Amino acid sequence: MAAPAPPRPLARTVHSAPRRPSRRRGRTRLELALLLGPALVLFAGFVLVPIGIAVYYSLYSWNGFGPLTDFVGFQNYADAFGGAVFRGAIAHNVVIAVLSIVVQLPLSIGIALLLDRKLKGRTFLRMVVFAPYVLSEAITAVIWLLMLQPNGFVDELLRGVGLGGLVHQWLADPGIVLYTLFVVMTWKYLGFGIILLLAGLQGVPPELREAAALDGATAWQTTRHVVLPLLGPTIRIWVFLSVIGSLQLFDLVWIMTLGGPANASTTMASYLVDHGFKRYEFGFGSAVAVVLFAVCFVFALLYQRFALRRDTAGALTRVVG
Amino acid sequence: MRPSRRFPLAALVAAAALVLSACGGGGDEGPAAASGPVTLTWWHNGTAEPVRSLWQQVADDYHKAHPDVSFTVQPIQNEEFPTKVPLALQSNTPPDLYQQWGGGDEASQVESGRVADLTSSVQSWIGSVGPTAQGWQVGGKQYGVPYVQHVVGFWYRKDLFAQAGITAPPTTMADFNAAIGKLKAAGIAPIALGGKDRWPDAFYYDYFAVRACSAQVLKDEITAVKLQNPCWVKAGQDLQGFLATQPFQTGFNGTPAQQGAGSSAGLVANGKAAMELQGDWDPSTMSSLTDDKDLDSKLGWFPFPSVPGGTGDPAVLLGGGDGFSCTTRAAAACAGFLQYLTSTPVQQKIAEAGSGLPVNADAVASLKSESLKAVAEQTRKASYVQMYFDRAFPTAVGQALNDAVANLFAGQGNPEAVVQAVNQAATGNK
Numbered sequence: 178m179a180a181p182a183p184p185r186p187l188a189r190t191v192h193s194a195p196r197r198p199s200r201r202r203g204r205t206r207l208e209l210a211l212l213l214g215p216a217l218v219l220f221a222g223f224v225l226v227p228i229g230i231a232v233y234y235s236l237y238s239w240n241g242f243g244p245l246t247d248f249v250g251f252q253n254y255a256d257a258f259g260g261a262v263f264r265g266a267i268a269h270n271v272v273i274a275v276l277s278i279v280v281q282l283p284l285s286i287g288i289a290l291l292l293d294r295k296l297k298g299r300t301f302l303r304m305v306v307f308a309p310y311v312l313s314e315a316i317t318a319v320i321w322l323l324m325l326q327p328n329g330f331v332d333e334l335l336r337g338v339g340l341g342g343l344v345h346q347w348l349a350d351p352g353i354v355l356y357t358l359f360v361v362m363t364w365k366y367l368g369f370g371i372i373l374l375l376a377g378l379q380g381v382p383p384e385l386r387e388a389a390a391l392d393g394a395t396a397w398q399t400t401r402h403v404v405l406p407l408l409g410p411t412i413r414i415w416v417f418l419s420v421i422g423s424l425q426l427f428d429l430v431w432i433m434t435l436g437g438p439a440n441a442s443t444t445m446a447s448y449l450v451d452h453g454f455k456r457y458e459f460g461f462g463s464a465v466a467v468v469l470f471a472v473c474f475v476f477a478l479l480y481q482r483f484a485l486r487r488d489t490a491g492a493l494t495r496v497v498g
Numbered sequence: 499m500r501p502s503r504r505f506p507l508a509a510l511v512a513a514a515a516l517v518l519s520a521c522g523g524g525g526d527e528g529p530a531a532a533s534g535p536v537t538l539t540w541w542h543n544g545t546a547e548p549v550r551s552l553w554q555q556v557a558d559d560y561h562k563a564h565p566d567v568s569f570t571v572q573p574i575q576n577e578e579f580p581t582k583v584p585l586a587l588q589s590n591t592p593p594d595l596y597q598q599w600g601g602g603d604e605a606s607q608v609e610s611g612r613v614a615d616l617t618s619s620v621q622s623w624i625g626s627v628g629p630t631a632q633g634w635q636v637g638g639k640q641y642g643v644p645y646v647q648h649v650v651g652f653w654y655r656k657d658l659f660a661q662a663g664i665t666a667p668p669t670t671m672a673d674f675n676a677a678i679g680k681l682k683a684a685g686i687a688p689i690a691l692g693g694k695d696r697w698p699d700a701f702y703y704d705y706f707a708v709r710a711c712s713a714q715v716l717k718d719e720i721t722a723v724k725l726q727n728p729c730w731v732k733a734g735q736d737l738q739g740f741l742a743t744q745p746f747q748t749g750f751n752g753t754p755a756q757q758g759a760g761s762s763a764g765l766v767a768n769g770k771a772a773m774e775l776q777g778d779w780d781p782s783t784m785s786s787l788t789d790d791k792d793l794d795s796k797l798g799w800f801p802f803p804s805v806p807g808g809t810g811d812p813a814v815l816l817g818g819g820d821g822f823s824c825t826t827r828a829a830a831a832c833a834g835f836l837q838y839l840t841s842t843p844v845q846q847k848i849a850e851a852g853s854g855l856p857v858n859a860d861a862v863a864s865l866k867s868e869s870l871k872a873v874a875e876q877t878r879k880a881s882y883v884q885m886y887f888d889r890a891f892p893t894a895v896g897q898a899l900n901d902a903v904a905n906l907f908a909g910q911g912n913p914e915a916v917v918q919a920v921n922q923a924a925t926g927n928k
Contacts, residue, residue: 238926240894241584242610256928263928326760327749348694348752351908435694438751439908440901452928454581456894457606461928 228470235464240457253464263465266436266443267472269355273444274423276359278416284363285370285415286408290400292371293378303375307368314365318432321361322348325433348434351441358429358442365429366422370415377411378404410488417480424473445469536828537568538835541583541596543576543820548851556847560838567831587612587825595832598642598823600633601889602896607823608636614829616640616836623837627857633885634821643836644821645845646854648777649877650701650886651801651815653784653869658686658772659798667800674803678745681772687747690771692755692762693907696900697888701775702740703903703916704816704887707733710808713882720890723924725917729809734913736805737906747771751908756783763787775802777817778873782852794867801876815880818889820854891920898923 235254238247257263292303309317324330325347332344347357381404389399427446430436436443436451443451449469453462540557544550550573557569572593574582579597586592587610598604607613617640624631627643634642654667659677662684668674681688692698708716711729719725747753747765754761755776765771767784774780785793804812822839824832838844845861848854852866855874862874877883888896902919905911 240606240609242587242606242608260928322754323758323760326753326758327747329760346749346752349749350751351910354752434752435696437694437696437904437908439905439910441908451897452894454584456897457584457603458894459584 228467231463231466231470234460235467237460239460241459242457245460247460249460253461254468256461257465257468262440262443263445263448265440266445266448269442270424270426270444272355273359273362273426274420276356277362277419277423280359281363281367281370281419282412282415285367285374286405286412288367289371289374289378290404293375303372306371309365310368310372312365314428315432317361317365318429321364321429322433325357349438351439354434354438354442358433361429361433362426366419370419373415374408374411377408381407413484413488417477417485420476420480421473424469424476445472535566535568536831537570538594538828538832539570539572541572541574541579541586541593542822543574543579543597544853545573545575549853552847552851552853556839556844560835564834567835583607584610592825592827594825594828595822595835596825598634598821599818599889600642600644600821601818601885602892603889604634604641604823605636606893608641612825613641614824614826614832616643616824616829616833619830619833620836623840627840628859630819630857630883633819633890634823642821642823643840644819644857645836645839646848647817647819647857647877647883648779648854649815649817649873649880649883650705650775650777651799651873651876652773652775653766653780654773654798654800655766655769655796656798657796658684658769662686662772667798668803669800671803671805675743678743687765687771688773689745689747690753690762690765690774691746691750691907692753693746693751693904694753695755696904697886698755698762698776699904699907700886700888700900701816703733703737703899703906704884705775705802706736706740706805707810707887708814708816708884709733709802709805709810709812710736712809713811713814713884715809716814716882716884720884720887723891723895723920725920730917731913732808734906734916736808737903738913741907751904759787761787767793778855778870779853781867781869794869797867797869799869799873799876811881813879813881815877815883816886817877817883818886819857892924895920895923 234245236248236250237245238249238253239245288306292299292306296302312320327346327349331347335341335343345353348354385403385407386399389403394402425446426444427450430442430444430447431450434442436447445465446469449462449465452458452465540553542549542553544553553573554571557571561568574597576597580603583596584607586596587607592612598607604613620640620643624640624643628647630644630647631640634640634644652667658681659667662677662680664677664680668677678688707730710732711719711727715727715729719727719730747762747770750762753765756763758764759768762771762774763776763780763783764787766774766780767788767790769790776783781794781797784797790796801812801815822836824836840858842858842860845856845858846864849856849861849864850866852870855865855870855877856862859878862871862878865871865874884890888900890896891899898919899916902911902916906913906916
């Protein structure tokens with residue numbers, strides 16, 4: 178069905194507003210400098226400068242001690258991409274990101290739709306679902322590390338309910354360790370996605386559902402054609418956060434597996450810390466950090482440009498002056 | 499209106515100036531005079547009792563005897579040192595005295611130019627520390643002093659050995675394999691291994707190499723960071739052969755070494771496995787992971803068995819130690835304190851506290867358990883104590899070795915790949 182043409186965005190009309198007198202503009206600039214200045218100084222000092230320093234370090238072979246003398250150009254980058262372990266790490270990050278979208282997203286939407294209904298104990302269920310998100314990653318990792326030990330809680334539980342055949346070496350088998358970590362991640366972050374989606378569902382006007390019901394739409398049709406499209410902005414933000422989070426995955430891996438066994442669960446971030454801090458390869462570690470940053474940055478830019486464009490159109494403000 | 503608008507700007511400028519000046523001026527404490535009162539900032543890893551109190555006591559006692567020297571003692575988590583020390587050595591205010599494990603890490607830290615060369619100041623007394631002190635030398639110069647030494651061997655439960663019908667600790671590989679067979683037959687996991695942490699895996703490769711290679715080859719090729727002798731490959735083959743007998747508990751590749759009852763140390767402590775190849779610190783680690791108050795009496799120790807076909811002396815042991823390095827600001831006062839740490843009365847206290855084997859032989863009698871005394875005795879008889887390879891090599895090389903060995907344990911890679919990993923990492927290749 179054809180939607181009515183949206184009203185022209187407000188920003189357009191601002192363009193044609195008469196320019197303000199220059200005295201006021203001068204004062205506006207002073208105000209801007211005053212209000213933005215400190216934030217910009219902090220941002221430059223704690224965000225931009227460190228990134229610049231990392232790029233600079235990445236061009237040297239440097240163990241963290243003494244002056245930077247051993248300039249190697251892009252050799253560190255070549256070494257990183259030339260090594261099977263780092264390429265494997267990138268692949269693991271991609272697997273986690275894809276699994277998140279394919280598994281966590283439908284699961285989150287399903288549970289969110291369920292919890293959006295009027296059912297008994299809804300508040301309690303919402304709390305239970307959200308609880309894991311409150312725990313820090315470190316605590317989550319330690320809890321699951323203990324539960325996933327051979328003959329630990331998970332194995333005993335499986336045997337107890339007659340699923341003993343499913344018992345695996347959850348963290349010791351290179352073939353499944355990455356998926357084990359993904360399950361733990363899902364356990365931890367599902368609640369966050371659900372809360373986000375529930376908030377999005379609040380924004381679905383009940384009138385639309387009523388109208389759909391009057392038109393004779395089934396529950397599925399209403400969900401598919403009314404609710405999900407209106408959840409679009411929330412889903413797009415969730416995907417953004419989820420992919421960035423997957424690319425930066427570190428804490429769970431470091432505490433539960435140290436990237437092992439046999440590098441089967443190494444991620445870009447765990448590889449970075451392993452080489453930078455455990456091996457005193459600060460130049461090489463910086464190169465890996467720059468790669469990780471570039472991947473996240475490029476993804477963020479492209480995603481904002483293409484996927485989030487509609488969502489952010491009204492939020493972006495024209496530069497003053 | 500106007501003044502009230504200006505005010506925030508003025509305040510802001512003032513605040514910014516304050517912050518900037520504070521940042522700029524913070525680092526410069528100025529060099530302390532060679533003599534006169536000095537306060538040593540001491541970073542040690544004794545965050546747990548009884549070591550924490552012991553070190554505080556030692557500092558207080560030393561201050562009483564030397565009023566010119568006072569201390570700011572900072573216990574820091576063991577795992578934090580690898581990140582804190584490099585950063586501190588880059589800053590203007592490194593600690594004056596900090597935890598040092600010698601070997602490749604120390605060699606890297608020396609490059610900062612802030613670690614004090616203690617060679618001349620320790621000359622008169624370093625002999626009392628024994629040959630262990632060599633591990634804290636870089637290029638023939640002493641950059642740190644160990645206060646305890648460590649030795650790796652098999653800790654075993656006498657009760658489980660008896661239950662499996664093993665009458666004496668094995669001394670040869672054949673005995674050892676037979677013992678493993680008996681334990682399996684009795685339904686007991688023979689050996690616990692914390693493979694998640696990788697360094698326990700490396701103990702096995704290290705020991706097979708120590709048995710396959712002569713002490714001279716070990717010294718020469720590890721110092722040169724170039725493994726050429728075929729014995730290094732033989733070590734890997736011996737290890738693979740041993741792995742094929744499946745001597746470890748289920749899921750050893752994902753098991754942590756020292757944390758929790760499910761760790762390898764916890765498994766032995768709770769009677770779920772019979773042995774663990776670990777350092778002399780293992781009994782104290784185990785006692786914190788079990789309710790068993792009689793654990794010490796159930797534990798025994800035997801060295802890594804002899805392996806057929808190698809040129810290594812079966813009396814060579816693998817080990818290391820804990821020590822301290824001084825930075826240059828107050829090196830003289832710091833060296834004086836290190837001498838105190840290695841003196842017999844302090845060494846006796848260290849031995850009583852159970853934090854390791856005293857480097858000073860006169861303090862061995864103060865060790866708290868019979869098994870530890872036996873380890874110290876064995877250590878004294880050792881023809882040579884090889885430092886763990888991951889410490890003896892430059893850091894990046896040591897980690898590459900641990901990785902390659904961990905791959906072997908996970909059923910990937912091969913003996914040649916271990917040697918190759920070391921030689922490649924030595925040339926800076928990833």
